[in-house]
Amino acid sequence: MTARPSPPRHASVGGLRAIGLVAAVTVSGGAAGALIASGFRSVSGNRMAPWIIGRAAGITSYLLLVALVLLGLVLSHPWRTRLTRPSPAARIQLHIALTVFTLVFTALHVVVLATDRFAGVGWWGAALPMRASYRPVAVTLGVVGMWSGLLSGITAALAGHLPGRVWWPIHKVAAVALILVWLHGVLAGGDTNALRWLYLSTGLLVAAAAFSRYTARTPADQLAELRQ
Numbered sequence: 001m002t003a004r005p006s007p008p009r010h011a012s013v014g015g016l017r018a019i020g021l022v023a024a025v026t027v028s029g030g031a032a033g034a035l036i037a038s039g040f041r042s043v044s045g046n047r048m049a050p051w052i053i054g055r056a057a058g059i060t061s062y063l064l065l066v067a068l069v070l071l072g073l074v075l076s077h078p079w080r081t082r083l084t085r086p087s088p089a090a091r092i093q094l095h096i097a098l099t100v101f102t103l104v105f106t107a108l109h110v111v112v113l114a115t116d117r118f119a120g121v122g123w124w125g126a127a128l129p130m131r132a133s134y135r136p137v138a139v140t141l142g143v144v145g146m147w148s149g150l151l152s153g154i155t156a157a158l159a160g161h162l163p164g165r166v167w168w169p170i171h172k173v174a175a176v177a178l179i180l181v182w183l184h185g186v187l188a189g190g191d192t193n194a195l196r197w198l199y200l201s202t203g204l205l206v207a208a209a210a211f212s213r214y215t216a217r218t219p220a221d222q223l224a225e226l227r228q
Helices: 013-042 047-076 088-115 122-125 136-157 164-171 173-188 197-214 220-226
Strands: none
Touching: 047 088, 047 164, 047 173, 047 197, 088 136, 122 136, 136 164, 136 173, 164 173, 173 197
């Protein structure tokens, strides 16, 4: 049986989580604003400016999602007790911060492309499957991945209020969200050839981490083998 991470219950950890969340929202909002300002300055007057900014936000959110899933695998890994730094509380705070950053850049990606009349996505295409005129299947993969990731994030936020047997299986949908987003990026991006090494390297990295996570033996398993 694989170990299941327990949500922090100590009051001080809860306070740190709140402070970390506020700080992450503030920093991520500033980063998003800086990205938009820098993007508009560099592509001012270019009809492709919204697409360029939306694509940059999409790649950023994808990389943040990769980091988020990797950290989640570390948090639930049977060997996680071997890590002494950073502390478990700090890892959880980092996990929360990555979640906020991912949400901010995903929202930026969706809003920019939904409001760009040349992108062929629109609001309906950004929210519902098969409603985009531009590569509807590829965009739908991203839409489903977005909602899957949101579901995973909501269950994690409710971890302290729901039994582990309820929230933990649903939270694992994050892995499915990453697969869908990976496919979305590969199939929807017009610059996939230029980014193929990015997609290959990150995909293999997550696959290797997941393999280690789900094939590793827990300390209890190792002790049981020694007693046999």
